[in-house]
Amino acid sequence: xxxxxxxxxxxxxxxxxxxxxxxxxxxxxxxxxxxxxxxxxxxxxxxxxxxxxxxxxxxxxxxxxxxxxxxxxxxxxxxxxxxxxxxxxxxxxxxxxxxxxxxxxxxxxxxxxxxxxxxxxxxxxxxxxxxxxxxxxxxxxxxxxxxxxxxxxxxxxxxxxxxxxxxxxxxxxxxxxxxxxxxxxxxxxxxxxxxxxxxxxxxxxxxxxxxxxxxxxxxxxxxxxxxxxxxxxxxxxxxxxxxxxxxxxxxxxxxxxxxxxxxxxxxxxxxxxxxxxxxxxxxxxxxxxxxxxxxxxxxxxxxxxxxxxxxxxxxxxxxxxxxxxxxxxxxx
Amino acid sequence: xxxxxxxxxxxxxxxxxxxxxxxxxxxxxxxxxxxxxxxxxxxxxxxxxxxxxxxxxxxxxxxxxxxxxxxxxxxxxxxxxxxxxxxxxxxxxxxxxxxxxxxxxxxxxxxxxxxxxxxxxxxxxxxxxxxxxxxxxxxxxxxxxxxxxxxxxxxxxxxxxxxxxxxxxxxxxxxxxxxxxxxxxxxxxxxxxxxxxxxxxxxxxxxxxxxxxxxxxxxxxxxxxxxxxxxxxxxxxxxxxxxxxxxxxxxxxxxxxxxxxxxxxxxxxxxxxxxxxxxxxxxxxxxxxxxxxxxxxxxxxxxxxxxxxxxxxxxxxxxxxxxxxxxxxxxxxx
Numbered sequence: 001x002x003x004x005x006x007x008x009x010x011x012x013x014x015x016x017x018x019x020x021x022x023x024x025x026x027x028x029x030x031x032x033x034x035x036x037x038x039x040x041x042x043x044x045x046x047x048x049x050x051x052x053x054x055x056x057x058x059x060x061x062x063x064x065x066x067x068x069x070x071x072x073x074x075x076x077x078x079x080x081x082x083x084x085x086x087x088x089x090x091x092x093x094x095x096x097x098x099x100x101x102x103x104x105x106x107x108x109x110x111x112x113x114x115x116x117x118x119x120x121x122x123x124x125x126x127x128x129x130x131x132x133x134x135x136x137x138x139x140x141x142x143x144x145x146x147x148x149x150x151x152x153x154x155x156x157x158x159x160x161x162x163x164x165x166x167x168x169x170x171x172x173x174x175x176x177x178x179x180x181x182x183x184x185x186x187x188x189x190x191x192x193x194x195x196x197x198x199x200x201x202x203x204x205x206x207x208x209x210x211x212x213x214x215x216x217x218x219x220x221x222x223x224x225x226x227x228x229x230x231x232x233x234x235x236x237x238x239x240x241x242x243x244x245x246x247x248x249x250x251x252x253x254x255x256x257x258x259x260x261x262x263x264x265x266x267x268x269x270x271x272x273x274x275x276x277x278x279x280x281x282x283x284x285x286x287x288x289x290x291x292x293x294x295x296x297x298x299x300x301x302x303x304x305x306x307x308x309x310x311x312x313x314x315x316x317x318x319x320x321x322x323x324x325x326x327x328x329x330x331x332x
Numbered sequence: 333x334x335x336x337x338x339x340x341x342x343x344x345x346x347x348x349x350x351x352x353x354x355x356x357x358x359x360x361x362x363x364x365x366x367x368x369x370x371x372x373x374x375x376x377x378x379x380x381x382x383x384x385x386x387x388x389x390x391x392x393x394x395x396x397x398x399x400x401x402x403x404x405x406x407x408x409x410x411x412x413x414x415x416x417x418x419x420x421x422x423x424x425x426x427x428x429x430x431x432x433x434x435x436x437x438x439x440x441x442x443x444x445x446x447x448x449x450x451x452x453x454x455x456x457x458x459x460x461x462x463x464x465x466x467x468x469x470x471x472x473x474x475x476x477x478x479x480x481x482x483x484x485x486x487x488x489x490x491x492x493x494x495x496x497x498x499x500x501x502x503x504x505x506x507x508x509x510x511x512x513x514x515x516x517x518x519x520x521x522x523x524x525x526x527x528x529x530x531x532x533x534x535x536x537x538x539x540x541x542x543x544x545x546x547x548x549x550x551x552x553x554x555x556x557x558x559x560x561x562x563x564x565x566x567x568x569x570x571x572x573x574x575x576x577x578x579x580x581x582x583x584x585x586x587x588x589x590x591x592x593x594x595x596x597x598x599x600x601x602x603x604x605x606x607x608x609x610x611x612x613x614x615x616x617x618x619x620x621x622x623x624x625x626x627x628x629x630x631x632x633x634x635x636x637x638x639x640x641x642x643x644x645x646x647x648x649x650x651x652x653x654x655x656x657x658x659x660x661x662x663x664x665x666x
Binding site: 140 | 456
């Protein structure tokens with residue numbers, strides 16, 4: 001059956017909860033309402049209000065209690081309603097969850113997932129549009145995962161829930177309900193997993209490598225359709241931002257000699273900087289470069305502005321990606 | 333409700349032994365810091381007896397969530413002076429962290445002592461989450477979490493009491509109020525005198541006690557643990573204690589506390605109060621105390637020597653335990 005990304009998230013939660021009674025789901029409005037995006041729709045009815053429950057409007061306690069629950073033998077899957085509101089929990093995530101295994105020399109672990117919708121293009125303004133991935137991708141001890149479509153959402157979320165370490169699972173909300181075939185994929189109704197830590201070449205090509213994650217892949221794919229007759233483009237979905245599968249990126253860039261990284265986070269210290277560094281530091285890849293690495297990102301403003309005109313100026317899109325690919329392909 | 337007198341005396345005698353041991357251990361660590369054998373120590377002097385009494389009501393399957401002044405609590409829950417010394421010397425065999433954490437950051441998975449950080453009040457939410465999990469899993473276990481008065485200014489304190497109140501979780505929150513967050517006085521931290529009053533705002537029971545009231549502490553701790561065990565919800569116990577030493581070995585409290593205040597502080601040492609309590613009842617006398625001091629001193633010396641001579645962590649292990657190795661056990665008690 002074909003599913004939206006949101007339906008796939010919902011089904012992954014439901015199937016995992018049915019498989020393992022230690023899994024609990026909680027957050028603001030996840031109970032009877034089923035979440036503001038309906039990702040947990042019907043779960044409380046099916047699994048009861050001890051396994052699916054509303055929490056106080058207090059993000060630090062959502063994550064802090066999740067850490068305790070994980071220490072106490074449950075597998076918590078906490079929802080932060082919007083990634084923009086995760087910041088009060090930064091301390092619990094970074095100082096506590098990420099360090100627990102290391103600081104206890106491996107005697108305590110925190111198997112938990114924090115799911116949160118993130119990203120712009122939804123008229124959400126500065127506080128409902130943020131890209132927060134690099135705050136957490138920077139931190140050893142955490143895993144950071146971003147799906148691009150319904151198929152990867154379901155498999156990656158199942159893997160995140162079964163992972164023994166804390167995973168930040170970022171859901172690109174702009175494409176939650178998208179019905180384009182690139183996102184609205186055929187999804188097996190049974191549970192399945194996709195490995196964390198693997199990037200995927202989603203389109204093979206010879207001239208340029210485009211590296212992205214989340215909602216930007218759809219834009220990248222549209223751009224390559226526009227340029228299909230002109231430039232042969234390889235697209236890589238990173239899928240997991242920590243740990244990074246650098247090998248897949250390096251192999252591709254060695255082949256094409258040209259690399260474009262696209263993200264809707266701003267550029268400075270963004271994830272593209274890490275990709276550029278990985279490419280530059282690897283002698284075989286560096287020497288195979290035929291052009292400087294290009295990053296396409298949001299401008300250096302605090303977050304996505306609300307006005308449609310301003311938001312469009314903020315977001316990378318297929319049109320901007322086409323221009324960046326052309327510039328890169330014809331650089332000499 | 334209360335213990336029989338004989339049981340109470342047995343308990344308090346045991347806590348006196350552990351508390352005196354904790355005091356001598358703490359004093360020895362200061363000496364070792366001054367001798368350059370380690371860079372840092374956080375002191376629990378003045379806090380030992382309430383910690384010991386309250387922790388003594390925990391079963392081995394119950395959970396202790398300590399903070400950095402919890403030396404006596406972790407000793408009462410089963411850690412040894414050798415464990416504390418291995419931690420101080422940051423040796424490979426340090427059960428708290430394998431030499432990864434600063435001294436006084438205790439943890440021991442087997443003894444259900446949860447690893448803590450230096451960040452204030454984060455552990456309260458962990459205690460609440462553990463209690464939530466154990467209750468859902470049907471275990472009859474309780475959680476005791478310790479923290480200072482400064483921690484009650486943090487949002488996590490309020491969020492923890494709120495969550496525990498909503499779900500009536502089996503948590504005993506213990507605030508060791510020594511009147512200071514490093515150098516910041518209670519008056520500068522809050523507009524109230526009695527921290528236990530904060531419990532009411534979260535629909536939970538709160539009680540404020542003096543650290544020298546050893547019978548009162550035992551009575552309230554027993555009551556709080558019983559309430560937790562019987563599903564009647566959390567309790568906030570505030571114990572007012574002196575901070576006899578500076579905040580840490582990097583602090584000099586004479587800079588912000590007068591000689592007069594410090595000499596008055598020494599008069600309300602719960603350890604001295606417990607000793608008087610046991611002497612009056614004939615449980616402790618000069619002879620028993622001399623023998624106990626000797627036993628503690630020789631035990632400490634052995635612990636120190638063993639720890640100091642044990643190997644430091646292998647630098648090659650620096651990258652281990654960031655993530656669980658594939659195929660190994662998740663290692664969480666459940």
